[in-house]
Amino acid sequence: MNNKNNLKGWLYLLPAMIFIGIFMVYPLFDVFVYSFEEGYNFASQTYQGIGLYNYSYVLHDPYFLQAIKNTFILVIITVPLSTTVALLISLALNSIKKLKDLFQTIFFLPYVTNTLAVGLVFMILFKKTAYSEGLVNLLLNSFGIASIDFIEGPYWAKMFVLCFYTIWIVLPFKILILTSALASVNKDYYNVARVDGTSRWRIFYKITLPMISPSLFYLVITGFIGAFKAYSDVVALFGIDLNAAGMNTIVGYVYDMLYGNSGGYPSFASAAALILFAIVLTITVINLLVSRKNVHYQ
């Protein structure tokens, strides 16, 4: 009976497993193999040898190093900042009674809005064209500051726009998760704490934070992984020739190595992808180790 049920279970799983096998497991395996095949020729599908040359090439490629730098800056700035801002907004939302639903909806709107539409809005805000300076520049001008080209100008300006955009895009989801986490904390804890004379800051630090730590941790982990995988947002802002703009990311580099102007190098792309994998894995393991002590599951 049990065996028969087991068999049935596997049978139901089979279609999903076939798809996962073809589109996830096999490519993963293939990437691994590609990354060690030296001098792979796309046309003839042959290679000359096996070794670490692809890794060495990628790690010495200035475009890749630039992509790593960009990605790390993006990650280090946006993950803590967006989580903190989301937490502050959620706390504010949680403490108001009237119009709470309205504000929640407003904060959630960007999440359901098309990425391209948001990109367009950012263009209007930041892009300097022959006809307009962009809203932000108009604002700067009114303070007597000269216009800055945020899209094609200096590196820090472009980085600023990218970080701003990324934070903007990820905020709604984080707010959604955190407001529900805050709302699910039993009010009795706060009541006990108040009766015991706990200060607001101590309530936040000693009760609220530990109580929502699983959600925070989830957001930090997915935030890290998401930011390391940044690509489409960068394209939306700076166009497809990211190497020229100096704004490429690791995933962008992988894509360019496959399909870009200088593309056709699946071995280099695979090596870069595996390096990204190693980075994300390391960061996630560090996160998990840190969380052991600081995240309280109930």
Add this chain to the structure above:
Amino acid sequence: MKIVLEHLTKKFISRHNKNEIVTAVNDFDFEIPDGKLIGLLGPSGCGKSTTLNLICGLETPTSGKIYFGDLDVTNLPPENRGVGMVFQNYALYPHLSVRANILFPLENLKGADRLSKEAMEEKAMEAAKLVQIDELMERKPNELSGGQQQRVAIARALVKTPGVLLLDEPLSNLDARLRLQTREQIRRIQKETGITTIFVTHDQEEAMSISDLIIVMKAGILQQMGQPQEVYNDPVNLFVAQFLGNPAINVFDGSVRDHKVYIGEDCVGERNVEDQEVSVGIRPEAFIPDEKGPFRCVFDRVETTGRDTSIVCHNEHCVSDEDVRAIVAADEKLNNKDGIIRFSLKPYKVHVFSKKDETVIHE
């Protein structure tokens, strides 16, 4: 510390209907004496928790005043009232050890009140010893049984030596055996500390067994306050009579004719009032099987539960659908002729209530 409530009223906008006002506490005007264990008793939803929340300051009254001793605390926030509170679900911080939970209120103290680390540890240990959980200090709440968690919550509420200790249904999450033990513990702790303690319950037996004073309330209105036995023996109205006592009082439709109280044609007592319809409440322990007794019932069966023997019988004038239940001594001989059993009644266990407003009729 004595607690004085002065015309205390709390109204809420109903949770179900925005246009409806719920008066959870209606004009409470009484004094709770210092150092006593008070049982606040009433059915679910009658405003017991609201009363506690008003006293600890989590709710602000719609009108009226609260005094601790001579100090008006009506507008004082909870943190400045110096009360300890135990919630129904204990609300122990799940991420903190028992020790950290108990230390928590002490660590809130600032300035001159703040104790040294050693003094805090010592006080926490003292509180833990009082409730007998000093062996469990390093555990997390989810590693404790319900009864242990409950005692941790009491220790946490006591550690600052509050002037008032409030317990909201502290026993309702425990199983029957633990409930008995724990209520004795609460009694002992209260006696040892002498802290004025208010203890909320909807279980009359619980309140009766350990309280110095009980306060019976119904739908936001105080019904009666007094020593448990006093309230039990002399209820002011039908509600209090029915609420106290297990098994519950038997209630019959009756009438007063010529200063005599009748249930049907059986005379069960005397009241010096004009003729009227009344409700007659007879405690189960009032019945004495007696061949010549005045009160007749239709015999159904005898139930023996442990040391009690109850005679279950029927009477057409009994208001509840349930049977008439009489508790008698186990060696009592039953007179049972043609299915009719006769009782004589202990007069002080028979209560007569007006049909109009359900208040008691003495004499």
